[in-house]
Amino acid sequence: MAYTLHHPKWHRDSKPIFWWVMNWASIAFILRELTSVAVAYFAVLLILVYRALQLGPEAWAALVSMLANPTMIAFHVFALCTLLYHSITWFNLSPKAIVIRLGRWRIPDLLIAGGNYAAWIFISAVIAWAYVAS
């Protein structure tokens, strides 16, 4: 005999659109998510810099003069801070995702995060060296 599921009248609550303002943990999460906008922005800026270089000295000078504006400098300092916050929290979370064993030894979380930081610093140093050398 088929079993008939009993369906009483259930009450369902829908999640309010501003669910994230209810507690500090959620607010911190949403703010951290918003810092990814700075990551996207710097990617777009890189494309604009590349395009200006391609278009020639006039386009490059126009871009540099626009970026030299005090409001733009203040904006970029703020964007850089949020970018750094995003990157640092990202690297700090990396041991959650990366678990590496060498035989019986599990590489400690500190080394995993440290490896990411070392790679970050190394790549930045190489780019800085290439810029200075040119």
Next chain:
Amino acid sequence: MPTNITLQVLRYLPEDGGEPAFQDYEVPLRADWVVLDALNHIKDHIDGTLSYRWSCRMGVCGSCGMMINGTPVLTCAAFLESFAPGPIRVEPLAHFPVVRDLVVEATDFVNKIKDVKPWIVRETEKPLSEGEFRQTPEELADFKQYTMCINCMLCYSACPVYGLEPGFTGPAALALAQRYNLDNRDQGNQERMDLLSNDEGIWSCTMVGECSEACPKGVDPAGAIQRYKLAGAADWWKSLITRKGK
């Protein structure tokens, strides 16, 4: 120190046809009482119509999870004194349909647990004559924390993604899938990956991390899912290179 504390309990009586509403109960504020003791006191001495689930009252069965002042907790581990002077708001677990008062409908959760194939999958069974599967303490340590889950559903109430997208497989089920993926006796990794590497599976998780905060047994579902995502990304690259396709 006051001698009583007020519990504001969300009541839902489907037969009345009304919306859920809070009802106040005053209970003795005893140092050795948890919220579950207070609910039992209400049921036994004040209002026998109050409905809620509980069983072991010692953090093992996972039945008595409720929202206490908006946070998902096991009521058997929530001492009244830590909420003094009160009042204490008691509500059913968030994100689940409410059947009555503090009782939620858990079928969706149970189905999701079942869907991740939470058992040891073998490509070929080993004959009994070959003996048991051996495992070193290190191999056990790889997945042991995920075996501590008691299916209390607190992580589902803490997870805003599950609240917004009920199709999400959810923290406990994904951590349980990882429990078997990381078990060296299991060979069902690919089967589970095919099931869970999608928009309703691991890729729905936005790493809020509240599931791991809410877990009363120290399981880290958020970590398990991030690890699973890395394996999922590696699997995708592998399928791209080997042109395996899906």
